[in-house]
Amino acid sequence: MPNSEKIIAWIQAFLTQSFIRLFKRSKPEEKEELSLLDEPTTVYPFRSDRALFGQATPFDTIIWNKTRTEKLSKKAKRLVLHHECSHRDRNPIYKGVFLGMAVSFAAGCLLLLKAVLALLLGASLHNLMQPTAVAFTMMGTFLVLFRIEETIADYHALCELGEEGFIDAYEEIALMSDNSLRNQIMGKLLYTHPEDTVRIYRLRQRFAPS
Numbered sequence: 047m048p049n050s051e052k053i054i055a056w057i058q059a060f061l062t063q064s065f066i067r068l069f070k071r072s073k074p075e076e077k078e079e080l081s082l083l084d085e086p087t088t089v090y091p092f093r094s095d096r097a098l099f100g101q102a103t104p105f106d107t108i109i110w111n112k113t114r115t116e117k118l119s120k121k122a123k124r125l126v127l128h129h130e131c132s133h134r135d136r137n138p139i140y141k142g143v144f145l146g147m148a149v150s151f152a153a154g155c156l157l158l159l160k161a162v163l164a165l166l167l168g169a170s171l172h173n174l175m176q177p178t179a180v181a182f183t184m185m186g187t188f189l190v191l192f193r194i195e196e197t198i199a200d201y202h203a204l205c206e207l208g209e210e211g212f213i214d215a216y217e218e219i220a221l222m223s224d225n226s227l228r229n230q231i232m233g234k235l236l237y238t239h240p241e242d243t244v245r246i247y248r249l250r251q252r253f254a255p256s
């Protein structure tokens with residue numbers, strides 16, 4: 047491996063392990079090569095009781111929650127890994143737009159918070175209409191983009207696993223997931239139901255050029 051690639055790999059590893067420490071509150075383990083897909087896939091494992099199996103990071107790497115994934119069948123692990131690889135391998139320009147929208151979402155949340163505080167301090171509702179509308183637009187645009195991104199990742203996993211394998215793996219993952227009310231609401235808001243992903247897949251198959 048040339049020196050420049052070694053340096054990039056070291057920076058990626060450092061940032062990914064820092065990401066695990068900071069956002070998952072867990073100690074990163076040594077990186078591993080998983081042999082679940084056609085080619086070996088590098089992941090950064092950690093252990094946590096959080097409702098997370100794996101995640102693609104902003105550094106083109108994948109983190110892997112061993113506590114959750116070691117209970118899954120090979121088929122379900124393959125679904126998680128295909129899904130995360132799809133996120134990781136997305137076009138860099140699109141990724142840049144996505145991250146920009148994530149920042150816009152955070153700014154929208156702050157704007158909304160400011161509007162609520164102003165209302166509590168006696169500002170007129172009329173004056174707060176515009177900033178509130180802007181805040182909801184900023185937040186809503188990111189949520190729509192997030193849902194599209196998740197649907198694309200599921201769609202790619204479905205293409206690899208086939209309809210039956212995809213649905214079976216999803217049912218298994220649903221049984222192992224955190225089914226708290228908060229998670230159910232987030233799931234409905236941010237993720238497309240697997241059956242709907244299958245419908246999109248069938249539709250594309252029907253109109254795909256033969």
Ligand SMILES: [Zn+2]
Nearest residue numbers: 129133196199
């Ligand atoms: Zn995802």
